[in-house]
Structures are given as C-alpha cells and as structure tokens.
Amino acid sequence: MMRQYELVERVKSYDPGADEDALNRAYVFSMKAHGTQKRESGDPYFSHPVEVAGILSDKKLDCDSIITGLLHDTVEDTLATMEDIQGLFGDDVARLVDGVTKLSQIETLSDRAKQAENFRKLLLAMSQDIRVLLVKQADRLHNMRTLQFVRNEKKRSRIALETMDIYAPLAERIGIRDWKDELEDRAFMELNPDARDSIERRLTFLRESGGDIVGRVTSELTQTLAKNGVEADVFGREKSPYSIWRKMQRKNIGFEQLSDIMAFRVIVERVEDCYQALGAIHGHYRVVPGRFKDYVSIPKPNDYRSLHTSVYGPENQRIEIQIRTEEMHQVAELGVAAHWQFKQNRTTDGRQYRWLRELLEILDHAEAPEEFLEHTKLEMFSDQVFCFSPKGDLMELPRGATPVDFAYAVHTEVGDRCVSAKINGHAVPLRTELKNGDQVEIQTSKVQTPSPMWDGFVVTGKARACIRRFVRSQTREQYIRLGREIVEKAFRREGRKVVTRTLKSVLVSFSCRTLDDLFAMVGQGQLTGQEVFDVTYPSAKRGRKRPATSNGNGKAAPEEFAVPIRGLIPGMAVHLAACCHPLPGEQIVGIVSTGKGLTVHTKDCETLENFVEMPEQWVGVQWDDSAEGTANHVGRLIVILANRPGSLAALTSVIGRNNGNISNLKINDRAEEFFEMQIDIEVSDVKHLTNIIAELRADPAVGSVERARG
Ligand code: MN
Numbered sequence: 001m002m003r004q005y006e007l008v009e010r011v012k013s014y015d016p017g018a019d020e021d022a023l024n025r026a027y028v029f030s031m032k033a034h035g036t037q038k039r040e041s042g043d044p045y046f047s048h049p050v051e052v053a054g055i056l057s058d059k060k061l062d063c064d065s066i067i068t069g070l071l072h073d074t075v076e077d078t079l080a081t082m083e084d085i086q087g088l089f090g091d092d093v094a095r096l097v098d099g100v101t102k103l104s105q106i107e108t109l110s111d112r113a114k115q116a117e118n119f120r121k122l123l124l125a126m127s128q129d130i131r132v133l134l135v136k137q138a139d140r141l142h143n144m145r146t147l148q149f150v151r152n153e154k155k156r157s158r159i160a161l162e163t164m165d166i167y168a169p170l171a172e173r174i175g176i177r178d179w180k181d182e183l184e185d186r187a188f189m190e191l192n193p194d195a196r197d198s199i200e201r202r203l204t205f206l207r208e209s210g211g212d213i214v215g216r217v218t219s220e221l222t223q224t225l226a227k228n229g230v231e232a233d234v235f236g237r238e239k240s241p242y243s244i245w246r247k248m249q250r251k252n253i254g255f256e257q258l259s260d261i262m263a264f265r266v267i268v269e270r271v272e273d274c275y276q277a278l279g280a281i282h283g284h285y286r287v288v289p290g291r292f293k294d295y296v297s298i299p300k301p302n303d304y305r306s307l308h309t310s311v312y313g314p315e316n317q318r319i320e321i322q323i324r325t326e327e328m329h330q331v332a333e334l335g336v337a338a339h340w341q342f343k344q345n346r347t348t349d350g351r352q353y354r355w356l357r358e359l360l361e362i363l364d365h366a367e368a369p370e371e372f373l374e375h376t377k378l379e380m381f382s383d384q385v386f387c388f389s390p391k392g393d394l395m396e397l398p399r400g401a402t403p404v405d406f407a408y409a410v411h412t413e414v415g416d417r418c419v420s421a422k423i424n425g426h427a428v429p430l431r432t433e434l435k436n437g438d439q440v441e442i443q444t445s446k447v448q449t450p451s452p453m454w455d456g457f458v459v460t461g462k463a464r465a466c467i468r469r470f471v472r473s474q475t476r477e478q479y480i481r482l483g484r485e486i487v488e489k490a491f492r493r494e495g496r497k498v499v500t501r502t503l504k505s506v507l508v509s510f511s512c513r514t515l516d517d518l519f520a521m522v523g524q525g526q527l528t529g530q531e532v533f534d535v536t537y538p539s540a541k542r543g544r545k546r547p548a549t550s551n552g553n554g555k556a557a558p559e560e561f562a563v564p565i566r567g568l569i570p571g572m573a574v575h576l577a578a579c580c581h582p583l584p585g586e587q588i589v590g591i592v593s594t595g596k597g598l599t600v601h602t603k604d605c606e607t608l609e610n611f612v613e614m615p616e617q618w619v620g621v622q623w624d625d626s627a628e629g630t631a632n633h634v635g636r637l638i639v640i641l642a643n644r645p646g647s648l649a650a651l652t653s654v655i656g657r658n659n660g661n662i663s664n665l666k667i668n669d670r671a672e673e674f675f676e677m678q679i680d681i682e683v684s685d686v687k688h689l690t691n692i693i694a695e696l697r698a699d700p701a702v703g704s705v706e707r708a709r710g
Contacts, residue, residue: 001047002054004028010057011066018063022089026067029088033078041149048142049073055138059176065131068096072135075101099132100139102437133170140167141179144186160190177332181240188242199241203261207238213315214238214262220314221264221281221321228280233267239320266323271296274323278307281321285311288318296328304332388439400459401434407442408463415466417444431457449474452571471572478573480516482598483523485563486619490529494540506536523573525592528616562620563590565600573597580605580709581636585686590621606709634663635689637679639696640703643672647701654699655681658692674703 004027011018030049037045053069067089074080075097086094144163150156164187171180188196206213214236222234239261266277274296291310299305306324313319324332387395387406395409403423408415421428422441434440450470458464491498503515510527512518521527533540568574574590580602582588587603591611600621601608611617641647655662664680683689689707696705 001043002050007050007053007057007066010054011063014060015063018066022067023063023070026070026089026093029080030070030074033074033080035078037077039146039149040151041146045073045077048146051142051145052135052138055141056135059134061131061134064092064096065135067093068100068131068135069138071097072100072139076104096129096131096135099129100135103132103136104139137167137171137176137179141183144183147186147190156190160187163187164191181242184242185240188245192245195245196241199244203238203241203244206261210315213317217262217314217317217319218264221266224284225266225277225280228276228283230268230273230277230280232273232277235265235267237263237265239263262317263320263322265329266321267326267329268323269325271325274307274325277323278309281309281311281323285313287311291320296324304328306332385434385436385438387434387437390439390441395440397434398459402431402457402459403428403434403440403442404430404454404458405460405463406434406440407444408458408460408466410442412462412466414442414444415463416450416470417446417448418442419445419448430454452569474569475572476520478568479520479523479597481519481523482563482568482573483519483521486522486529486592487519487532488529489563489620490533494533494537496533496537496540502536503532506532509535523592524597525594525617528592529619530616562622563598564622564624565598568598575599576633577601577605577607579607581634581707583633583635583683583686583689584623586623588621588623590619591617592619593617604709633683633685634680635683635686636708637681637689637693637696638668638676638706638708639679640674640676640705642701642703643670643675644701650699650701651696654695655679655692658688658695660688660692678708 004024007027008018008020008023011023012020027050031046034044034046034049039045039048049070049072052072053066056065056069071080071085071089071093075082075085082094082098085097140163143159147156147159150159163183168180168183168187171177171183218234218236222232225232225234244261266281268274268277288310291308293308295304295306295308305328306322308320308322310318310320385397385399385401387397387401389395389410393410395406397405397409403421404415404418407418407421418430420443421430421432422443423432423434423438425439425441450467452467452471455464455467455471458467487503488498500515503518507513507515507518510518510521510532512521518527518532522529522532565574570576574597576582577599582600582602582605588600589603589608590598590600591608592598598619598621639651641651652662661682662679663682664678666678667675668678669676681689681692683692693705693707696702
C-alpha cells in the first residue's frame, strides 16, 4: 500500500502547487473512517481508496480528484457524512464525492446487460464533472485488479460483465486507452479463462518459434519509410488477448488462421506525412484488401484520428499498421485529456495537469467555444434524460420528456391508459419534466383514453403520434355524436322525429354514403340541422314563412331543443371558448363553424355579437348535469390587489381554502398602491368559482375581483 508521503510526493512532482495539507488530511480522514474494515482479500479496506488515488495520480489529475479518490467510499460505507466532507474539504470536493457516491448507487439499481448502452449514457449524463467519472473509472479499475479475491463466483462474473459492457467502453469513449485495455483484459480473464489461456499459449508459441518478430518487422518498416523520405518512429506490439479473441469471433476464424496478431504504429510529424508514409507502405508491401480506413479526414466520434491499413509485412505475416501524428497519438492514448495537454505543452505554461481544471472551467461557462465542445464528450448527452421503471429498466428519452412520454416508451397501451404518475415515490402531474435517474411509476386505468391536452406537453414522436391518432379517430366519433344531436333537435323543433329510413333516402342529396357521414358533416358545421330537415321534408319548408332557426338573434333555444354536451370531450368536436371560459352551471350557447365543430360561449359573451348575422351557426346547448365532475374547468379572474406584504399570500390562501387550484397567474399592471393580475383557477363549476369570488371580495387585501371577459 502506498504510504502517505509517497502519494503526496507523487502529486507534488507534477503539481508543485498542490494543497499538501488537504491531501494529508484526506489520507488520515479516510484511514480513520474506514477503520478496521477489511476487503475480501484480507487487506485493510483503506488500501482500496489509496490505490484509487494512486491510479488517478498516474494520470496526473488535480489535487481535488486525488482527494476524492481517497474519500470516495467514506460516505457510502462509513459513518462519515457529506457535511463532514464539506466542512473539512470544501464544496468542490464534497460535490465530487457526492457525484461518485450517486454513480455507485445508480449502479446497484440496474444490472441488465442489454441496456448497457443506455447505462453508459446515464453515467456520462450524471457525471456533470468529468472528474467524477474518472474517479469512478479508477475505482472500477482497482476493483478489477483485486477481483480474484471476491469469493462469490456469481458476483465475480456480474462485476466482470458489467466492466465489459459498461466501464471498458466508457474508458474508450473518454479516450483513456490503457484503462480500457486493462479493464477488458481483466474482465476477459474472469469471463472466459479458457479462451484467454489458449490465446496466451498460442502467443507464447509464436514468440518462441519466430523469435523477436516484432523487433525485426519494426526495424524493417523504419528503413522502408526512411528510403522513401519519411522520417518516422515505428512502434510494434502484440495485440491483447481480448482483442485477438474478439477478432476471432467477429471474423469467425480459428486460431491457426489468425495471423495478424501484431500491430504497428507509425508516428510522423505532420498530417501530410501520414499520407506519404501510407504511400510508401502500400508501395512496398502487398495490401490486404478492404482494411484501409481514413480516420484522419473523418475522425471517430471520440476524436480519434489515424490511418489504418493491413499489409503482408516483411516476414509475410499479416500486420496491422496505424499511422498518425504525435498529436493524434496523444489524443488516442489520453482522450479528452490529451487534446488539452498537447496544447498546454506548446505554450509557456508547462503544468500539464492544468488541462483538467481549464476543461472544467470551460464546461462551467455556457459560452463554450464550439471547437472545444466537440472534444468534450460530457456534453454529448445533454439533450437526453435517462429514467428507470420500477423494475429497473432504463429508458432513454429526449430532454423535456414527461411521464406520458415515458408511458408511451414503455408500451403504447400503457401510454393510452395512463392516468397518473409517481416519480421517486411521489405523485406528480403528468406534465412534470423528468430528470436523470428518476424512477417513474405509471398508473393506468382501463377506462382512460389519451387526452388532447397531452399533445401540449409531450416531446417524443411516439407519444405525439399515438395521441394524435387517437384524437383524430375520436374526433370523427365526436362530430358524428354532435351532428346527430343537432339533427335530432332541429327535427324535434319542427315537430318531427328522426326516422332512420327517411333520412337514409336523402343521403344522396348531400353526397353522403352513410348516416354517420351526414352527421359528421353537421357536427363539423358544413351543414345545419335545419338544412337536413328542409331537404327531408320539402313541403314543410314551403309552408313556412321564415327560417325556423329560433335562436338567430342570440336568444337561447328553449331547453328541450338544446344539445347536451354529454360525452363530448372538450378539445375534439367541442371547444370551450377562451374568451369567456364558460363553466358548468352557466347559461351557454354554441357556435358551429365549418371544420371546427362547436365552440361554447357563455350567453353574455361579447364575442357572440360577431355572429348575430349568422343565425344558422347558432346551436342551443346545455351542460350535461349527469356528467361526473372529473374534468376541471378553468375560470379566469382579474383581481386588483393591494401592493403590500402578505396580500398575495392572503389571496392564495382564500383560493386554496376553497379547493381551487391556481393554474396560471400573470401580473398585468403593477402600480405603487395596487397591482392588477390575471388568475386562472381550476374549479368544478360556476358555483365553485362564485364562492371563491365572494370570499375574495371579503378580504381586505383585495380591491376588486371580476371574471375576465372577451
Ligand atoms: Mn470504491
């Protein structure tokens, strides 16, 4: 185990300004916190955080990261609290330790391998600070180095699988190649020891029979390049057993056919030299077809750049060659870190570790240079959000997604039937925006149907398409229903009943195929009930002096002719006017307009004046008393309120006491003495709203209350 002074010295060697005192305190704090805890290997538990800190110091990470490495398990596994850490080591370290702790907690939530890609993204999205992720990776690396001491075999293979699926690819994505290789190789060792052994044996055999092939090929490649005027450093290596294994699987070939087990790297100075080196190699050796890749002109998403090719090399062995510049090489080896480090080295400031701090500073500021963001993979998933189902399934959704989007992502049926949602155990409105790591539980009901209102807040294409499809199909149903009511009322007004057979005989006059088509036309306002009557009974029309639209001048139809808005879902065939916000219990009237269906206004709404000249559009309507009070209606008030402390609280408490829910509040005008505001309140009916108005008027803080009109 690394001693305290060794660690401190190591950090000071690359960061002379490191906070020595804080490092010492963190070392001692962690040692005391973990006390006599032991790892399965029998080592004191404390050896683990020290090794993690050591791994981080190999990457020359800043002092806060090293301290976080020392403290990373204290909150989770010991009596130490976040407050302790904050008090002793400050906000930054506390935030980092908290981040690592959260990642570890998430880890235990889901172990479904099929969701590995989502899980990787979740980890990335949750590690707002790249250092959190680096500490987590170092933690995993040390746990893999000591995996053999874990006694439970199932647990060992779960950890190995998780490393293969999640942590190795993540290490690759943030560009730390040696961590990725080691994580993979150690997981491979656990998951498939036989395969790894046989590959190792074969490699040993090749090494012994062929001598130093890598060395010979390296020097010959160097000479070939030099003869062609390319100055380059050539490095050769054997591929890792795991990458050989993967190739065998991918290409479905046996080991004896596997010849390209060596890889060579050609490092040149300038980008042009890459292509020149490639030309020299292709000119000299037989090319293996289909293996050339140009990641210099088209870099990989993690900013990896190189030319790749395979040739039959000097000893007629297939070899892989990567050609790159020194800068490309640094990026390939060190990822995000390198890009910055490389630039730093070129400037006057030689302190290499600084790349990280500056990276973070840039990430902290919204105005990050475009070019830089391209290289920071942390921002990659900022437009997504990851949530869990109660079973631990992980869902990937676009940012801004709501429980309704989540429900549709689970299954169309779940979406269509969702009535309410819980996030992390708490009931929330369906329009609530989901956050990373939220656990979402959807309650469904067989009688629920998608609401047109949902269309206003869902963000996923699937949810939107399902809701719209439903609304479209339902809207026709609703138009038919409304149209049938209108026709029946018109007939009754003329003293007739609708006789299906008679009505069917006139369908052709309206170019309709079915009665439903006819009713839908009426419901949509393309045809009035009176017109249908007049065509059905032409003689009755001739005998009449003037049109029988009784409510032509704003007078409501007598009760028995009024259309009940029963079973009609607001938002489809029927709309409640936004000018007057009619409420159940109020006198109302409907205006049918072409293609829009029925708009319901209060009878005293000023908007109605616009329709005085169009009597054929008026339809008598009435609230359906039998309707359950499930749907909330919005009443809009204009309130003048005294501009003094406590008056807003008085207002909201009156509304709350009366079970009204404020859905919107807007201040229209603010003067020294008073301000005027507009309040939308969800109420069950007009009586409910009237009670609220009356009580508001009684409050001394309230100057006046009126319903908003027009
Ligand atoms: Mn740990």
